[in-house]
Amino acid sequence: MGSEEQIPDFTLQQAAKNRLFPVFLKLEELEVLLVGAGKVGLEKLTAILNNAPLSSVTVVAVVISAPVKQLALSHPRVKLIQRAFEPEDLEEKEIVIVAVNDKTTSNYIRVLSKQKNLLVNVADTPELCDFYLGSIVNKGNLKIAISTNGKSPTIAKRMREQLTELIPDEMEGVLQHMHTIRQDLKGDFAEKVRQLDDLTRLLIAKQEKLEIVRKPAGKNWTKIVMFCLLAFLFMLLGHALLSYLPLRDMADGIKRIPEYINIPSFLIMLLTGFLAQMVDGSMGMGYGTISTTFLLANGVNPAIVSSRVHSARVFSSGVSGFSHHRFGNINKKLFRALVIPGVIGSLAGATLAFYGQKYSVWVRIPLSIYTLYLGFFIVKKAFRKKNEPFKIKGAGWLASAGGFMDAFAGGGWGSLVTGTLISKRRSPRYVIGSVCLAEFFVVFASSVAFFIYLKTFFLADVAGLIIGGLLAAPIAARLVGKIPMKTMYVAVGSLVVLTSLLTLIKGISHLT
Template identity: 40%
Template structure:
């Protein structure tokens, strides 16, 4: 009997690796391409002396570390945290969003690979959100860089997220119902989340993760899947920013990348170990606090 069980388990594991490997390979390939490009840019900047390693640079490292630690563990808040810091330092919204998305290429890639390593990925959900998320982010990056003022829509998004965060907290304490999670709106959520993430400098996690959790999806798998898809969303949004705006503030990008890459595996590990109910409560509280703060600033 045990031999039969082992025979069934081995193909299942092999099949799992076979399905995941294309995702890993694509992430690694895209990261190699962008790393090569940025090595070229950094060499030029160092020769020109335009990258400064002062106290502000170390502030960017600390911000990147804690933002990615929270994002990797709870599936959100990297963009919101970093963008808020950059705006407070006087960086224009377009350049702040572009810098954050550029740094996220590196941090979300490491985070996605870490979530795959800790088995935090729902493959069907991943393919439901990654393509429309990329479309939304690409469109949003173009609108922000060339046409739209992102501050116009942020108050409405923030108000919606406050309500959604409160609902997540309520859902965590409510008696559990054995209902099958809904996935039919996942693609639309990803389109919406990718669009406003690029326009507002953050929002992919709060919009996509929060809504999927409210529909009954497993917190650990949802956080890992949304984080992994975020790499592709961020990557193509950044390509648009680079094409239209170029690459500026490389010291900001480097600081955020260093801090974020260090924190990414730790955040994924935390997500794989924390109780689902606790994760849901923490996500809800984080959404309410960050969205309330944003709403207060905007109003």
């Protein structure tokens, strides 16, 4: 009995955990067989070539789809064989990937492969796999593979999206610098490890000090938002009090307050503000279109529609931006790139709108055609395989144009800025959050400018819009992190198309 082996406790404790061993293969030095060239086969081949473009891959399939053929044209080491699988296909192969919709054939190929001691992956059949193709985060030389042990590829994809956004593009530069430092270190391996450990510990200590210094500054923008909201609110309340409650007859003025509020109209405006902000806060656009359409339908003078909608948006966009920050939907780098140019553009647009509102239709038509194209592009992209996002260039100019159009033409910030950024394959969640936060400062600037130019503001007319928007903003911001990526692409793209068509039709009608 004393000679019996005792099973270590940790073995039982880890039995229910992910026990896969992560390995990074030099795939370009191996021979790969891919059986199947349909939708799943294309997905597998794309994953291989995205990570190891010079891999030698033999594709065998009865039917080879056009996208697979197109992909093979740009990769000379990909060989296509259009016929059914034969056992001889396994000769001189080291890795086998099966992507056919036939369990009998898949199991047959696996059995033959195991007889030759080959590693096998059978798509969507974890129990037949020796390894999985996990979701991959790629930032230059930094590569992170994510596995859920075959339990939920969707969760792995969501983790990849989160990490891709969290890890800055500058990480490649950091790795290059660390490589240079490592090359210059002296001593044996143990000594180099010690020196690198000391160096990184020093960097972390410095970073912690920087975070302490930056932490108060990081919260300054929330104080700015609150200050701007309060200042604008007091400005409007002061104007309303002086307009409706003359100081010489304060008691009589208070009694007449109900005369200035149309209850049915207020309730309809409340619903409109709620719906408009639900759309805008969760999709990054639509507030202006929905609210403007309603105001025009209720007989509001088109010359002052833009000023009223912008004034109502100040409050809802402020709460929306704060809520997006609270739920972690903000990309600070993108926000900083948008906010100042957007404010400058909105001030210029408000000024030109006051002096040349009649010419706004000439700008709305080409803008609506451009955003119409963006909408179709976004919807189409929802059904494509996810590619690497493009690096955003000229975000400041984009924000300037969006701010200008929003103030001058009565809308366009969301459809132009959000639509363009999402079309560049950026994460909708962080685009919408960052654009909504920047929108507050853009709308605040144009609203103050309109107030100065028009020298009047009817608070009762937009009180419903304001309150409805305030109620909807936190709910909409919460939805952004919950809606699946494909659904968001379709919803945003469809909304851009609808908004653009309405704007285009309205612009053309003004010309006729």
